[in-house]
Amino acid sequence: KPFYIKHRDYYLYVSRLVPYKKADLVVNTFRKLNKPLVVVGEGTERKKLEKLAGRKTAFVGVVSDEKLIQYYRHATATIFPQREDFGIVPVESQACGTPVIAFGKGGATETVVDGETGIFFRDQSEDSLISALEKLKTLKINPQDCIKNAQKFSEQNFLRQFKLHFDKAYKLR
Secondary structure (H helix, E strand, O other): OOHHOOOOEEEEOOOOOHHOOHHHHHHHHHHOOOOOEEEEOOOOOOHHHHHHHHEEEEEOOOOOOHHHHHHHHHHHHEEEOOOOOOOHHHHHHHHOOOOEEHHHHHHHHHHHHEOOEEEEOOOOOOHHHHHHHHHHHHHOOOHHHHHHHHOOOOOHHHHHHHHHHHHHHHHHH
16 A cells, blocks of 8 residues: 555645645645645646655545545544635544644634644744654644534534624514
C-alpha cells in the first residue's frame, strides 16, 4: 500500500490549491522534514506545488466524500495554515476524531480548542509550523474530545441554538 494509507502515519492538507490557502507553506515544511503528507484538492497552484513537494507528498486531487472521511480518520493531524472567517476543514477533521494544527487567527480559533482538539501556530512560517508539529507529539489528544467539539457545529445544534435565540428575541417584543 502507498505510505498514506497507513493509519496515523501521515499528515493531511485539504483545500483548493490557490495562493491564499498557504499550501506552499505546508508542502515546503513537509519536504524539509521529509514527513508524509497527503494533499487533497485541486487549483491553479497544483503544478507549482508538485514541483516543490518532497518524495513523501502525495497529491490525490478531488476525492469523494467517503474517501475524504477515510483520509481524515487515518491522518495524524490535519494542517490548516490559512486565515478564514470560519473554515469547515477543521470541523470535518475533528468530526473524524483527528486533531488540527491551525494558524491561530480567524475562524480556527473558534472551532479548535488549543491543546485539547489541536494546536495553533502563531506565524505563517515554516519554523512556527515545525514547532507546532513538535508540540503536538507531546500532547495526548483524545479523538472523542475532537468529535465532541465538532458536534457543537452540527446542523442539529445550530437549529436548536437558532430557535433558542429566536424565541428569546420574540418574547422581548
